[in-house]
Amino acid sequence: MKHVKYGKCVKCGRTYSAVPDLTTCACGGILDIVYDYEYVRAHLTKEKLAARPERSMWRYRELLPVADSTEPTPLRVGWSPLYEEPRLAEILGLKRLWVKDDGQNPTASLKDRASAMAVAKAREAGASVIACSSTGNAASSLAGNAAAAGLSTYIFVPSRAPKGKVAQLMTFGATVISVQGSYEETFELSKQAIDRWGWYNRNAAINPYLSEGKKTVALEIMEQLDWQTPDYIAISVGDGCTIAGLWKGLKDLYAIGFIDRLPRLISAQAAGCCPLNRSIETGEDWRPMEENTLADSIAVGVPRNADKALMAIRESDGLVVNVSDEEIMAAQKLLGRTCGVFGEPAGVTGAAGVKKLCEAGVIGEDNTVVSVVTGNGLKDVANAIKSCGEPISIPSDMDRLLAAFAERRITVD
Amino acid sequence: MKHVKYGKCVKCGRTYSAVPDLTTCACGGILDIVYDYEYVRAHLTKEKLAARPERSMWRYRELLPVADSTEPTPLRVGWSPLYEEPRLAEILGLKRLWVKDDGQNPTASLKDRASAMAVAKAREAGASVIACSSTGNAASSLAGNAAAAGLSTYIFVPSRAPKGKVAQLMTFGATVISVQGSYEETFELSKQAIDRWGWYNRNAAINPYLSEGKKTVALEIMEQLDWQTPDYIAISVGDGCTIAGLWKGLKDLYAIGFIDRLPRLISAQAAGCCPLNRSIETGEDWRPMEENTLADSIAVGVPRNADKALMAIRESDGLVVNVSDEEIMAAQKLLGRTCGVFGEPAGVTGAAGVKKLCEAGVIGEDNTVVSVVTGNGLKDVANAIKSCGEPISIPSDMDRLLAAFAERRITVD
Numbered sequence: 001m002k003h004v005k006y007g008k009c010v011k012c013g014r015t016y017s018a019v020p021d022l023t024t025c026a027c028g029g030i031l032d033i034v035y036d037y038e039y040v041r042a043h044l045t046k047e048k049l050a051a052r053p054e055r056s057m058w059r060y061r062e063l064l065p066v067a068d069s070t071e072p073t074p075l076r077v078g079w080s081p082l083y084e085e086p087r088l089a090e091i092l093g094l095k096r097l098w099v100k101d102d103g104q105n106p107t108a109s110l111k112d113r114a115s116a117m118a119v120a121k122a123r124e125a126g127a128s129v130i131a132c133s134s135t136g137n138a139a140s141s142l143a144g145n146a147a148a149a150g151l152s153t154y155i156f157v158p159s160r161a162p163k164g165k166v167a168q169l170m171t172f173g174a175t176v177i178s179v180q181g182s183y184e185e186t187f188e189l190s191k192q193a194i195d196r197w198g199w200y201n202r203n204a205a206i207n208p209y210l211s212e213g214k215k216t217v218a219l220e221i222m223e224q225l226d227w228q229t230p231d232y233i234a235i236s237v238g239d240g241c242t243i244a245g246l247w248k249g250l251k252d253l254y255a256i257g258f259i260d261r262l263p264r265l266i267s268a269q270a271a272g273c274c275p276l277n278r279s280i281e282t283g284e285d286w287r288p289m290e291e292n293t294l295a296d297s298i299a300v301g302v303p304r305n306a307d308k309a310l311m312a313i314r315e316s317d318g319l320v321v322n323v324s325d326e327e328i329m330a331a332q333k334l335l336g337r338t339c340g341v342f343g344e345p346a347g348v349t350g351a352a353g354v355k356k357l358c359e360a361g362v363i364g365e366d367n368t369v370v371s372v373v374t375g376n377g378l379k380d381v382a383n384a385i386k387s388c389g390e391p392i393s394i395p396s397d398m399d400r401l402l403a404a405f406a407e408r409r410i411t412v413d
Numbered sequence: 414m415k416h417v418k419y420g421k422c423v424k425c426g427r428t429y430s431a432v433p434d435l436t437t438c439a440c441g442g443i444l445d446i447v448y449d450y451e452y453v454r455a456h457l458t459k460e461k462l463a464a465r466p467e468r469s470m471w472r473y474r475e476l477l478p479v480a481d482s483t484e485p486t487p488l489r490v491g492w493s494p495l496y497e498e499p500r501l502a503e504i505l506g507l508k509r510l511w512v513k514d515d516g517q518n519p520t521a522s523l524k525d526r527a528s529a530m531a532v533a534k535a536r537e538a539g540a541s542v543i544a545c546s547s548t549g550n551a552a553s554s555l556a557g558n559a560a561a562a563g564l565s566t567y568i569f570v571p572s573r574a575p576k577g578k579v580a581q582l583m584t585f586g587a588t589v590i591s592v593q594g595s596y597e598e599t600f601e602l603s604k605q606a607i608d609r610w611g612w613y614n615r616n617a618a619i620n621p622y623l624s625e626g627k628k629t630v631a632l633e634i635m636e637q638l639d640w641q642t643p644d645y646i647a648i649s650v651g652d653g654c655t656i657a658g659l660w661k662g663l664k665d666l667y668a669i670g671f672i673d674r675l676p677r678l679i680s681a682q683a684a685g686c687c688p689l690n691r692s693i694e695t696g697e698d699w700r701p702m703e704e705n706t707l708a709d710s711i712a713v714g715v716p717r718n719a720d721k722a723l724m725a726i727r728e729s730d731g732l733v734v735n736v737s738d739e740e741i742m743a744a745q746k747l748l749g750r751t752c753g754v755f756g757e758p759a760g761v762t763g764a765a766g767v768k769k770l771c772e773a774g775v776i777g778e779d780n781t782v783v784s785v786v787t788g789n790g791l792k793d794v795a796n797a798i799k800s801c802g803e804p805i806s807i808p809s810d811m812d813r814l815l816a817a818f819a820e821r822r823i824t825v826d
Contacts (some may be wrong), residue, residue, distance in 0.1 A: 107755070145753060167798045190585060340560040390591075
């Protein structure tokens with residue numbers, strides 16, 4: 001990989017050759033993949049990119065840590081739609097607003113970007129088995145992307161994972177271990193098992209390539225905005241890997257001169273589980289929290305990628321915002337009704353944060369904002385139904401329909 | 414619309430001006446939109462198409478019944494991935510096999526193609542309310558596409574519609590009427606309500622433009638295959654509108670010289686509800702059937718578009734195949750495990766049909782086949798879980814993991 005220099009520890013600065021099965025630093029720190037930006041600049045131009053027919057994350061090969069000979073993974077991951085939402089912008093009082101719907105991915109979440117990368121690197125490493133622990137989306141995306149590539153998977157999820165995600169896993173043929181405990185306990189068991197059997201490791205806080213997959217969401221947003229930087233990009237935060245990946249992509253583009261300024265990040269966490277945002281707010285080290293939110297994908301009391309995430313928020317002069325479960329579910333409905341985008345609770349937490357910051361007057365009519373929806377609402381139907389209520393239920397009878405409309409004060413024009 | 418001649422009744426041949434709110438013929442027959450193929454030939458070439466950056470169903474404007482001034486609808490509908498599946502082809506004993514994953518659409522089903530068309534035509538008609546009856550997918554796709562366009566919706570679903578679809582509807586802000594009865598009874602109530610209040614009608618068997626949206630799946634398949642016609646295209650069949658749309662798209666391409674031969678269609682229905690296939694098999698008129706299958710989207714005992722569907726199957730010299738619920742759920746697992754594609758039961762019924770025809774030796778190693786997956790498995794998680802079973806459930810403890818593996822005879826290399 002001529003364009004990749006090495007993996008560098010974000011804690012102690014030690015560097016490691018970028019072998020396919022790279023994990024963490026000897027000091028325990030997480031590695032960051034460092035590119036030769038001069039090489040990338042020489043080989044990638046905006047014009048070259050614009051002419052490329054590939055509409056997937058593999059469109060950005062010069063900025064991805066894979067060998068020239070590595071083939072794109074089978075499922076079509078990435079190039080999700082970026083919708084401008086003038087009506088929602090008006091409701092919130094923003095200058096301009098875009099929604100990046102990353103629920104439009106093969107297994108319906110942003111995690112497909114990391115899992116496709118894991119599959120690509122596992123193939124480079126000659127591995128036939130991949131394993132991970134996950135709150136659910138990383139799991140189902142790994143299972144799907146691996147199945148399509150003919151690799152097998154061992155997957156550890158906390159028992160609270162929603163049925164939609166478990167159904168995907170089982171259908172994709174993964175061996176699924178549902179751990180009766182927190183995400184932290186799930187992660188620990190997966191770590192022991194991976195150490196024991198030597199499976200290829202897809203835990204995003206251990207395998208430094210996975211953030212590089214996730215960063216493609218930033219590359220796409222900026223290309224879809226024709227390289228015009230918005231003021232803010234909002235995203236939900238759990239383990240910390242996704243916001244770190246987002247930031248990495250933006251810094252890459254800045255480093256190669258594709259964008260001339262960086263946006264500020266908005267880190268949205270659930271009020272019931274916000275160890276990273278609390279650390280930013282208090283200026284103290286992060287400490288574990290209970291996992292007390294229905295937004296299961298970001299219910300991470302012990303974030304495994306705290307260092308990179310906190311660095312990303314601070315470097316970007318970012319904002320942090322914590323939202324209640326009620327605010328999350330209200331954002332789900334708002335996005336559904338005004339944008340036709342159905343996000344899972346964690347998926348719309350970024351949008352809930354944007355709404356809250358608008359209401360607080362922190363951001364407003366001078367600002368342009370991109371809000372990333374990280375997962376599809378179909379992943380967690382139970383909470384959506386609880387939030388939206390039940391439909392009108394009647395027999396096939398016009399009088400009953402009229403009565404039902406009258407009862408609910410529905411006036412038909 | 415210079416490229417559109419008129420709507421023509423498939424029963425009596427009477428023609429109607431192609432106004433935006435066109436419905437059925439005075440004789441009760443369904444209309445077919447007729448194009449001026451000479452005009453289309455003069456305005457659309459393969460090269461022109463290949464150079465077009467638009468990656469959505471609106472890419473094919475010259476073959477779509479919309480005015481030049483009509484804007485594409487907001488959600489990104491269409492251009493779903495077509496995956497070649499060599500491993501599955503080998504398992505089934507086919508020469509080549511492709512899976513068109515139309516679950517990769519904004520609301521996760523092929524029906525988005527028809528709903529986007531309904532929204533476009535409703536706008537042309539100046540309507541602000543759209544209504545339909547649906548087994549679920551047409552409903553959620555209409556609700557989503559309409560919400561994104563700022564239109565409101567009244568939607569009638571049978572009470573058996575899976576929770577995932579109802580959750581989408583409610584989140585998209587539709588007024589949902591869950592009818593305690595069959596799809597037929599649901600359709601009847603919607604018809605009465607639409608007649609009473611004059612809503613724009615998105616019932617695909619009444620509004621002739623909707624098949625024209627659905628046909629884009631065929632246009633894409635052929636473009637993605639570089640205009641090389643496969644021997645067969647397999648798809649699940651309920652109301653009949655989708656297979657009719659598929660066939661229309663293929664005939665369009667043949668008429669304008671983009672393909673030099675037509676494929677044969679494979680009409681797959683559930684054995685518990687196969688009135689159209691039964692009509693082909695027996696040579697008799699179709700008769701209503703019970704709606705006895707878990708593949709809810711195609712559980713249509715009284716198909717509303719029987720005429721067009723039967724014509725499509727016959728004209729293409731098509732095959733019909735009926736599959737049991739067990740065969741459907743086996744196909745769901747097979748696609749998940751070998752392709753990483755998770756389809757809902759009705760969505761994988763086409764693939765179940767292909768498998769059955771291969772096993773029966775009707776098709777085989779000389780044949781190339783495209784199988785369309787019409788909806789995402791996340792729409793109906795309950796049946797997937799029933800079919801796949803539950804994961805291994807243990808506390809975070811290595812000894813318990815080893816015991817669980819031993820018990821299930823899982824050998825880890």
